[in-house]
Amino acid sequence: xxxxxxxxxxxxxxxxxxxxxxxxxxxxxxxxxxxxxxxxxxxxxxxxxxxxxxxxxxxxxxxxxxxxxxxxxxxxxxxxxxxxxxxxxxxxxxxxxxxxxxxxxxxxxxxxxxxxxxxxxxxxxxxxxxx
Numbered sequence: 161x162x163x164x165x166x167x168x169x170x171x172x173x174x175x176x177x178x179x180x181x182x183x184x185x186x187x188x189x190x191x192x193x194x195x196x197x198x199x200x201x202x203x204x205x206x207x208x209x210x211x212x213x214x215x216x217x218x219x220x221x222x223x224x225x226x227x228x229x230x231x232x233x234x235x236x237x238x239x240x241x242x243x244x245x246x247x248x249x250x251x252x253x254x255x256x257x258x259x260x261x262x263x264x265x266x267x268x269x270x271x272x273x274x275x276x277x278x279x280x281x282x283x284x285x286x287x288x289x290x291x
Contacts, residue, residue: 167215171277174199180276184249224278237282243269263290
């Protein structure tokens with residue numbers, strides 16, 4: 161046991177967050193609010209036959225994170241096929257750069273962003289030629 165099987169992204173504006181993650185990553189959402197007793201939407205992040213996990217957007221229960229605050233939790237990283245086009249979608253949909261694209265030499269391109277709710281997340285494009 162101990163394998164990550166679910167994630168939750170805390171959001172202040174559920175509709176805005178669903179639009180952001182739906183537009184940028186193509187996620188779809190299922191309303192599980194009745195079960196959770198609060199606004200809570202299951203996030204289907206991809207085809208079940210591919211590696212990865214599903215999670216949820218849940219209503220934030222306290223103040224949003226402050227700009228430049230140290231990360232207090234986990235940063236989720238999404239695998240992408242085209243780093244630059246994904247970054248463009250992030251920016252077009254109200255996201256901001258937290259840490260610009262950089263090479264993991266011989267492995268991938270990585271970077272971190274801030275979503276419309278103030279949360280930090282990463283994107284990762286495998287590329288053996290990254291340097």
